[in-house]
Structure formats: C-alpha cells, structure tokens
Amino acid sequence: MSTNERHVPVMRQRCLDLLTPALREPGATVVDCTLGLGGHSEALLAALPEVRLIGLDRDTDALKLAGERLAPYAGRTTLVHAVYDELPAVLHRLGRPRVQGVLFDLGVSSLQLDEAERGFAYARDAPLDMRMDRTTGVAAAEVLNTYPPGELVRILREYGEEKQAKRIVAAIVRERAGEPFRTSARLVQVIRDALPQAAKRTGGNPAKRTFQALRIEVNGELEVLQRALPAAVDALAVGGRIAVLSYHSLEDRLVKRVLAAGATHTAPPGLPVVPEQYQPRLRLLTRGAELPTGEEVAENRRAAPARLRGAERIREVA
Structure with missing residues (x-):
C-alpha cells in the first residue's frame, strides 16, 4: 500500500481553509508539528506554491516515508527529527523565530497503528512497545x-x-508476578477477564482506555503538549494561524484552555477600559x-473522534 493510501488526512480541507489566509504571502512558513506520513503537509504544499514547510516528527520511520511522499516539494521542505515541544529550538536553529502557520494533528499516526510490531493497536497481538520514537525511552x-x-x-x-x-491494575499485578507482560494479546485478555460483564457491554473494546493511557505515559504526550502549545502560539507572527486536531477529551481540553486563554484579556478586574498591553493576543477561528x-x-x-480548533495571532505581547 502506498503512503498516500495508508494515510488519509483528517479534516484536510478544513485545516487548509483555516491556515491558508496566513500563508498566501511569498516566503510564508508553516510548521507541521506532527508530520506523520505527510498528508496534511502535502495538501498545504500543493495548494500554496510559495509556502515553505518545516515538518517535525519523533518517529524516524514516519520521517523517511513522509520525505518520499513530499519529494516533489523537496526545495520547499525541511524535515526534522524532533518532538513538537522542541519547536522553539528547531526554529532558532533554522533562523526562523516567527512563522505564519502551525498545524498539530495529535494522537497516533496511521503508520503506527498499521504496523503491528509497534504495539499501538489492541486488536492485534504484538510486542508491547508503543514508543513513537523507537530510538529512545521506556516501552509499554x-x-x-515495573511501575508500582x-x-x-x-x-x-x-x-x-x-x-x-x-x-484492572490488581489483575495486572497478579499476572506480572508469575510472568512479565510482553505482548498486547495477553494484556487485552487480562483486562477482559478483570472487568464485570456490565463494563464489557458498552464503549467498544474494553482495552482501549488502558492502551490509550499506556501510550500517553510512554510518550509523555500531555506533558509535551502542555509545553508545545504555548510555544507554538509564541512562534506565530501577527496574522499567523494555528490549527489543532485532537482525538480525545484530555487533548481537546488542553487545546481549548490554551487558545481560550490567548483570546481573553488579562486586565485586572474593574478597569473601565482595557489597555493595549492587556488585550487578547489571539482571535478564535472556530466556535x-x-x-x-x-x-x-x-x-x-x-476521523470519527477528531476535534479541530483554530486561532489567529492578532497582536504582539508588550
């Protein structure tokens, strides 16, 4: 299966609609902070012949495949092996402290879900890895x-x-005392056996919440996102735009909080007029x-669980 067939970008056109107004000027730069297999980046590069792209991903396999997909645009792309909270350091190294667009497509990529040996999918037996960057870190x-x-x-x-x-944890602790966990199928079965019948009848596969939790812990996803979102807003030039796709409520609440804070004035209560230095620095683009x-x-x-939020930088911070 080709990379294009493996990865259908979620809400591709709507992401383009949100970001394009900030990217029409020659020399405009957009950062795809979660490059994955490059579907959103390809759409941006194809639609905007003058735009330059910086693509970040912690997954070296994804970077290689995305590079192949984006080869026709190689003169306008810079792909970097990095986690997205490293955005300020990457931009500093590239001599581009401000950019006109930033895109996040959070969660697990199609590559990671489709390759059984990565251990992200609870529907197939595989080693319990779940690291987005297999060159570092602790596996699931x-x-x-080992965790208490x-x-x-x-x-x-x-x-x-x-x-x-x-x-679930009581069952895991009992099982690991006899034999350490190595594969996903055994974990799924332990979870199924541990749950009461009523809990197994609703909400899809009973292992999905445990797998989500392990994946977030292994990759430090929420901590990384807490650092990355404010950094991305700071990196936007005035008139620049950010679009964020999230796939579960924990991510979406974080995104909502950061963007809403940027779109709210910070003046002390009781002032009859809000001075310029307290005015919002963001304008929300989505209701x-x-x-x-x-x-x-x-x-x-x-695409089913996707939630998209966007905002525009409207002023510098004094």
Missing part, C-alpha cells in the same frame, strides 16, 4: 512490569479515564471544536 511492557500499583492506577484513571482502573462531516467519517473511520 516496562511500564506494566498505585502509579498504574493513576495512569489509567488520568490518561485513560478508566473507571475500572483499580480492578468550539469543529467535527468531521458524516461523509468524511464514512470514508475514513479514523
């Missing part, structure tokens, strides 16, 4: 086999919003979180 199996029970409960509750966290159309979800089931 090590988290399961209380820490595992916290992770499942906070990152997976799993109501049955204590029950709440926009959802994919029914037609898109029918064509690409991975």
Whole structure:
C-alpha cells in the first residue's frame, strides 16, 4: 500500500481553509508539528506554491516515508527529527523565530497503528512497545512490569479515564508476578477477564482506555503538549494561524484552555477600559471544536473522534 493510501488526512480541507489566509504571502512558513506520513503537509504544499514547510516528527520511520511522499516539494521542505515541544529550538536553529502557520494533528499516526510490531493497536497481538520514537525511552511492557500499583492506577484513571482502573491494575499485578507482560494479546485478555460483564457491554473494546493511557505515559504526550502549545502560539507572527486536531477529551481540553486563554484579556478586574498591553493576543477561528462531516467519517473511520480548533495571532505581547 502506498503512503498516500495508508494515510488519509483528517479534516484536510478544513485545516487548509483555516491556515491558508496566513500563508498566501511569498516566503510564508508553516510548521507541521506532527508530520506523520505527510498528508496534511502535502495538501498545504500543493495548494500554496510559495509556502515553505518545516515538518517535525519523533518517529524516524514516519520521517523517511513522509520525505518520499513530499519529494516533489523537496526545495520547499525541511524535515526534522524532533518532538513538537522542541519547536522553539528547531526554529532558532533554522533562523526562523516567527512563522505564519502551525498545524498539530495529535494522537497516533496511521503508520503506527498499521504496523503491528509497534504495539499501538489492541486488536492485534504484538510486542508491547508503543514508543513513537523507537530510538529512545521506556516501552509499554516496562511500564506494566515495573511501575508500582498505585502509579498504574493513576495512569489509567488520568490518561485513560478508566473507571475500572483499580480492578484492572490488581489483575495486572497478579499476572506480572508469575510472568512479565510482553505482548498486547495477553494484556487485552487480562483486562477482559478483570472487568464485570456490565463494563464489557458498552464503549467498544474494553482495552482501549488502558492502551490509550499506556501510550500517553510512554510518550509523555500531555506533558509535551502542555509545553508545545504555548510555544507554538509564541512562534506565530501577527496574522499567523494555528490549527489543532485532537482525538480525545484530555487533548481537546488542553487545546481549548490554551487558545481560550490567548483570546481573553488579562486586565485586572474593574478597569473601565482595557489597555493595549492587556488585550487578547489571539482571535478564535472556530466556535468550539469543529467535527468531521458524516461523509468524511464514512470514508475514513479514523476521523470519527477528531476535534479541530483554530486561532489567529492578532497582536504582539508588550
């Protein structure tokens, strides 16, 4: 399967619509902070012949495949092996402290989901890895086999919003005492066996929340996003725009909080007029979180949980 067939960019046209007004001037630069297989970047480069692209990804396999996909635009692209909270350092190194557009497409890429050996998909048996960057870090199996029970409960509750966290962790701890966890199928079965029947009848695969929680812990996703979003807003030139696609409520709440804070004045209460230095620095481009159309979800089931938010930088900070 070609890279184009493997990756259908979620809400591609709407992302283009949000970002394009900031990218029409010659020399405009857009940063795709989550390059993946390059679908959104390809659309931006094709639609905007003058735009320059900086693409970041922590996954070396994704960078290689995206480079092949974007080869026709090689003269206008710079691809960097980096996590997206490294954006300020990357821009400084490239001599571009301000950019006109930033895109985040959060979550797991098509590449990571489709390659069974990465261990992201609970529907197939595979080694419990889940690292987006396989050159560094701790794999999911090590988290399961070594973390104290209380820490595992916290992770499942906070990152997976799993109501049955204590029950699942008790089963994991019993099982790992006899044999360490190595593969996803065994973990899925342990979770199924641990849950009451009522909990297994709703919400899809009963392992999905545990897998989400492990993935977020392994990759430090929320901590990285907490650093990356304000840095991305800071990197925008006046008139620049940011678009963020998220896929679960934890991400979306973070995005909403950062963008809403930027779109709110910071003046002390009671002032009859808000001075310039307290005025908002962002203008929201979406009313709440926009959802994919029914037609898109029918064509690409991975679009179903997507939530899109956007904002425009409207002033410098004094």
